[in-house]
Amino acid sequence: MSDRLSQLKDDAVNVLQDALLWELSPSRWEGITAILQALETDLADEDVEALAEVVAQLELAGPVRITSIGAPPVAPPPPKVRERINHLIHRLSRSRA
Numbered sequence: 728m729s730d731r732l733s734q735l736k737d738d739a740v741n742v743l744q745d746a747l748l749w750e751l752s753p754s755r756w757e758g759i760t761a762i763l764q765a766l767e768t769d770l771a772d773e774d775v776e777a778l779a780e781v782v783a784q785l786e787l788a789g790p791v792r793i794t795s796i797g798a799p800p801v802a803p804p805p806p807k808v809r810e811r812i813n814h815l816i817h818r819l820s821r822s823r824a
Contacts, residue, residue, distance in 0.1 A: 735778045739766065740819045742785050743812050749790050752799040756808055759788055763811050770818070 746759065762785050769778040790801070804812060 729775065732773060732775050732778070735775065735782055736770075736819045736822060739770075739778070739782050739785070740816055742782060742789075743816050743819070745789065746785070746812055747804060747809065750801040750803055751790060752801055753805075754799070755788070756802075756805055759785070759804075760808060760811070762788055763808070763815065766815060770815075 751759070762781060765781045766778070766785065769781050803809075
């Protein structure tokens, strides 16, 4: 495994662990679901450039510090998203060993 791919996997694990603590609106969690799907695909393909892009997208999809008045309520990850994140963390952690 290349050093770049290994580093990207480490970065992905870090942001996924953070994502378990995020509180977002339901529509934002839907966006996260699409990013997680892309992450799974890029991992399977070991496409380093695409993986770098999707890890960056996931990092940017996190919560913002300022909440607009009247913004939709936020919540932790829905159970299916939490399960998918945990699966990815486990998969990435195994591949780093």
